[in-house]
Amino acid sequence: MKYNLDYIAHNNKLRIxxxxxxxxxxxxxLIISxxxxxIFVPFIAFLVSSYLIIFRARVPVKIxxxxxxxxxxxxxxxxxxMSFWYGKIVIFKIFFITFKLEGLKQGILIFFRILGGVSTMLFLALTTPIIELFYVLRRYLPKEFIDIALMxxxxIFDLLDTFLTMKNAQETRLGYKDVKTSYKSLGMLMSNLFIRTYEKSEKVYISMASRGYDGDIRILTELPNLKLKNLFIVLLFEFLLALLALTLPPLL
Structure with a gap:
């Protein structure tokens, strides 16, 4: 796939x-939102993150x-x-469903929090290769945790590649021509997929051990220089966002 997350993370304008x-x-x-x-604070986070993803990183809008x-x-x-489950003050009623004011307020706030939080996380996922994330996080988290996450x-990609290969082989042999055959093919696929993946993991470990693996996965990468101008802009934005979060009253 040309436009998968890993490809976009390595080929965007904010890669440097x-x-x-x-x-x-x-x-x-994410914390402030x-x-x-x-609701204005997470909405601002959504707008800024979307702007960075689409117009600065030049990630395709469809993706x-x-x-x-x-x-x-x-x-x-x-x-x-939440609108018909949470709260006591009833706004209106449609048939047997009662919509309540407290649930509506809380639901709208959570809606904007999800919008701001997901867009912010997508900014990191779409602009930063995973190997650089692990390289940075390795300095602040236990290396065992990072090594497990890296493996x-x-x-995940080995499992997906094996799954697609086996599924394509079944489809070329009419393994999904009807419901009964589909269930049988799916059962065979799941059982063989586990075995193939386990065998591949054993081969990977043997190959690592034969190359001197001692329990420590060394990540070799070169990070771009940190510009003070960009750091100042980020800190200023976060300060203003936190100031809005502390001073603005609840809108709803």
Whole structure:
């Protein structure tokens, strides 16, 4: 796939920005948005993150919307569910469903929090290669945790590649021509997929051990320089965002 996350992370206009700066922006913006009582703060985070993704990083709009729409759908479902489940003051009633004021307010706030939080996380995922994230986080988190995450990330793609290869082979042999055959083929696929993946993991470990693996995965990468101008802009934005979160009263 040409436009997968890993490809976009390596081929965007913000690729040359230091990953520490992007992690700092993501972490601070996410925390401020989640703890804000006003919907304007997470909405500003959504607008800024969307601007950086689309106009600065030049990520295709279709890809960004494709990743964002499931979060929006979940947020809308949460908004509707909380509107008739949470609170006591009734706004209106449709058939047997009663919509309540407290639930509507809380649902709208959570909707904007999800919107701001997901767009901020997508900014980090779409502009920063995963190997650079692990390289930075390795300095602040236990290396065992990072090594496990790195191996999990690798085997996700191995698992997906094996799954697609086996599924394509089944489809060329009419393995999904009807419901009964589809269930049988799917069962064979799942059982063989586990065995193939386990065998591949054993081969990877043997190959690593034969090359001197001693329990420490060394990540070799060169990070771009951190520009003070960009750091100042990020800190100024986070300060203004936090100031808005502290001073603005709850809108709803």
């Amino acid at each position: 920005v230091n990953p520490k700066l992007k992690i700092l922006y993501t972490f601070l913006t 989640l703890f804000s009582k006003n 960004y919307l494709y990743l964002l729409l499931p979060a929006i759908a979940f947020a809308l479902f949460n908004l509707i569910f 999990m990330y690798k085997f």
